[in-house]
Amino acid sequence: MVVDDSANTVGYEVTHMINDQFPSNVAYSLKDVAFSYSKGKRAESEAVLKELSCLILSGRVLGILGPNGSGKSTLLKLLARILQPQQGTIDILGESLSGLSQLDVAKRVAIVPQETLQVFPFTIAEMVLMGRSPHHQGWGGWHWEDSQDWAVTQNAMEELDVAHLGNRLVTEVSGGERQRAVIARALVQEPQILLLDEPTAFLDLHHQLDIARIIKRLNRERGLTVILVSHDLNLASQYCDQVLILNHGRLAAMGSPQTVITPEVIEAVYGCSVLVDRHPQSGLPRVSLPV
Amino acid sequence: MASVSSRTLTRSRWWTWVSLAWVLAVVAFVGCLGFGTQSIPYSRIITVVMESVFGPFTEQGLGDPTSVILLQVRMPRVLLAFFVGGSLAMVGVALQALLRNPLADPFVIGISSGAALGAAIALLFGLGISVGGISALPVCAFAGALMSLMIMYRISSAQYGFSVYTLLLAGVVLNAIFSAFIMFLTSIADPNRAFGMYAWLMGTLTGPDWATLGMLLVYLGVGLLILGMHAQSLNLLTLGEETARSLGVDVERVKKSVFLAAALLTGAAVSFSGIIGFVGLIIPHAVRLVVSADHRLLLPVAGLVGGMFLMIADSVARTALSPSEFPVGVITALVGGPIFLWLLTTRQTQLGMK
Numbered sequence: 034m035v036v037d038d039s040a041n042t043v044g045y046e047v048t049h050m051i052n053d054q055f056p057s058n059v060a061y062s063l064k065d066v067a068f069s070y071s072k073g074k075r076a077e078s079e080a081v082l083k084e085l086s087c088l089i090l091s092g093r094v095l096g097i098l099g100p101n102g103s104g105k106s107t108l109l110k111l112l113a114r115i116l117q118p119q120q121g122t123i124d125i126l127g128e129s130l131s132g133l134s135q136l137d138v139a140k141r142v143a144i145v146p147q148e149t150l151q152v153f154p155f156t157i158a159e160m161v162l163m164g165r166s167p168h169h170q171g172w173g174g175w176h177w178e179d180s181q182d183w184a185v186t187q188n189a190m191e192e193l194d195v196a197h198l199g200n201r202l203v204t205e206v207s208g209g210e211r212q213r214a215v216i217a218r219a220l221v222q223e224p225q226i227l228l229l230d231e232p233t234a235f236l237d238l239h240h241q242l243d244i245a246r247i248i249k250r251l252n253r254e255r256g257l258t259v260i261l262v263s264h265d266l267n268l269a270s271q272y273c274d275q276v277l278i279l280n281h282g283r284l285a286a287m288g289s290p291q292t293v294i295t296p297e298v299i300e301a302v303y304g305c306s307v308l309v310d311r312h313p314q315s316g317l318p319r320v321s322l323p324v
Numbered sequence: 325m326a327s328v329s330s331r332t333l334t335r336s337r338w339w340t341w342v343s344l345a346w347v348l349a350v351v352a353f354v355g356c357l358g359f360g361t362q363s364i365p366y367s368r369i370i371t372v373v374m375e376s377v378f379g380p381f382t383e384q385g386l387g388d389p390t391s392v393i394l395l396q397v398r399m400p401r402v403l404l405a406f407f408v409g410g411s412l413a414m415v416g417v418a419l420q421a422l423l424r425n426p427l428a429d430p431f432v433i434g435i436s437s438g439a440a441l442g443a444a445i446a447l448l449f450g451l452g453i454s455v456g457g458i459s460a461l462p463v464c465a466f467a468g469a470l471m472s473l474m475i476m477y478r479i480s481s482a483q484y485g486f487s488v489y490t491l492l493l494a495g496v497v498l499n500a501i502f503s504a505f506i507m508f509l510t511s512i513a514d515p516n517r518a519f520g521m522y523a524w525l526m527g528t529l530t531g532p533d534w535a536t537l538g539m540l541l542v543y544l545g546v547g548l549l550i551l552g553m554h555a556q557s558l559n560l561l562t563l564g565e566e567t568a569r570s571l572g573v574d575v576e577r578v579k580k581s582v583f584l585a586a587a588l589l590t591g592a593a594v595s596f597s598g599i600i601g602f603v604g605l606i607i608p609h610a611v612r613l614v615v616s617a618d619h620r621l622l623l624p625v626a627g628l629v630g631g632m633f634l635m636i637a638d639s640v641a642r643t644a645l646s647p648s649e650f651p652v653g654v655i656t657a658l659v660g661g662p663i664f665l666w667l668l669t670t671r672q673t674q675l676g677m678k
Contacts, residue, residue, distance in 0.1 A: 110566065113570045114569075114570075115566045115569050115570055135569060135572050135573065135574055136572040138570075138572070139570060139571050139572035140572075142570070143570070144567075144570045146564070146566065146567055149563070149567075150564070151562065151563070152424055152425070152426055152562070153420075153421075153426065153562050153612060153617045154612055154613065154617045155559075155562065155617045155618075156331050156332065158331065158332045159331070159332050159333075159559075159617070159618060160563075162332055163559060163560055163563065163571065164571065166556060166560060166571055166572060166573075167571060167572035169556075174553070174554060174555075174556040174557040174560075174573065174578070175552070175553055175554075175555055175556050175620070176556060177335055178332075178333075199331075199332075200331050222571070
């Protein structure tokens with residue numbers, strides 16, 4: 034695999050630097066992580082992620098890019114401990130991810146899935162309020178919401194501009210409104226880390242911009258660590274501080290958009306040549322398809 | 325402060341709905357006691373009900389024929405209908421949340437026929453008699469229900485992100501297989517036993533004694549406790565297993581507990597009343613529309629409404645063609661079947677079928 038070396042090394046270097054001490058500005062530390070959906074003999078040959086080591090800094094926005102089937106969403110699920118790696122270790126904020134209870138993980142990390150389907154008539158407010166459940170440890174999960182839950186929920190719904198939709202059904206609102214409500218649900222978990230799986234995939238241009246700006250604002254104002262999976266190279270370039278590119282389940286490149294989003298890296302990973310110039314406003318890399 | 329939404333659940337809203345449902349259930353209970361070949365004035369019914377609860381306070385007491393009819397014949401039967409209807413409705417609620425499928429019902433997806441097969445085996449081999457105080461019948465029915473739930477779950481989780489279709493088709497086929505086994509068993513049984521089995525399979529609520537009711541209540545109590553405890557987890561599971569896990573739910577443990585409770589309730593209901601279909605489908609749907617989709621409220625209210633529904637349906641079944649009776653399963657199927665078809669055709673987009 035041909036990969037730009039200067040971009041590739043960033044993650045590894047830091048890993049080797051801090052093998053013994055866990056610095057406070059690291060959100061995740063991954064060491065030799067491997068994952069496969071298959072079991073037994075086929076596990077190795079069908080592995081979705083292989084030998085993945087990297088450091089993810091806190092307080093930043095990280096974009097995970099890569100071709101279809103490169104393991105992006107799987108990586109995100111490993112970070113939320115929806116899935117557990119068969120090999121390697123993942124540390125979150127200085128603790129072993131596998132050593133935490135599911136409830137403790139939910140207080141640190143919130144994930145916004147690619148699509149939210151709901152077949153039952155829950156309202157937007159009910160759905161957002163469900164994000165508070167990690168903060169209750171009832172008998173088998175039974176609990177009543179308290180005044181703090183209501184206050185946090187009200188705040189998040191206003192911040193995401195869905196407060197007026199509280200009584201509407203999840204199934205009734207538009208895709209953009211539903212996505213904002215799901216981000217509000219993630220916020221009421223009061224996590225330190227927010228994971229988003231293709232947050233703009235099903236949205237029109239206006240709503241894409243809307244969500245991208247919200248993500249940036251949450252990162253700045255709340256100091257939230259944001260990790261998002263995207264197919265949109267330009268969105269990643271404009272809104273992410275760091276970019277991680279996966280290819281066939283391996284780390285292909287990691288670094289700032291300027292160092293990673295180059296014609297060479299993209300050709301090596303996606304197998305097609307593209308034009309990369311500068312964005313007229315930000316000066317960051319802008320990818321265009323050739324004619 | 326609670327301006328987020330007027331429709332989210334609060335303690336006071338919970339108590340209002342649950343109390344209202346209880347009041348209606350008690351009214352329906354007394355109302356159903358009045359149905360029967362012999363007409364008994366409601367003033368007398370209320371007195372007898374009060375006396376049976378608080379002890380005799382009239383000169384007449386509880387020794388007269390009217391009281392005996394009420395206490396030994398009608399009341400156990402109406403209560404049985406209430407318990408069975410309530411369990412089936414709550415099992416429907418739980419299965420729908422777990423499988424994220426509003427069409428899941430213990431009858432439709434083959435859980436009831438699994439329980440019936442277990443019960444039929446018990447009946448055929450004469451295990452209906454109690455062994456050491458515990459009747460083998462509900463235990464076998466429970467085992468049958470658990471078996472078919474496990475088959476159903478394996479089928480539906482075999483492919484990643486299973487569809488509504490898979491589940492319904494698998495249910496139809498499971499029903500066919502279990503029915504074939506049951507038919508085989510009835511055909512080799514001696515005619516007297518076979519006739520009893522036929523009557524029971526059609527879904528009848530004939531005369532339990534108070535001891536049987538008490539035992540049923542134990543099964544129900546355990547099942548309800550487990551389901552109630554997991555009400556909030558069921559809410560989160562409607563968002564999908566992965567999202568539920570990311571919100572701190574121990575998905576595997578919750579699934580196991582809920583399946584166990586569902587098998588317990590279905591097994592108990594089927595062993596006492598045969599196969600009564602669609603209660604677990606219509607009632608949760610109606611209650612969600614009117615009351616709430618929140619399982620903390622949906623479970624108890626659906627249980628009470630399901631109980632009321634079956635009490636009333638059974639009262640119709642035993643008096644409409646008086647003096648003869650027909651199985652209550654006929655009524656629930658005639659009401660529930662068309663509603664199921666209507667849901668299937670009108671809610672395709674919502675069910676993710678398109």
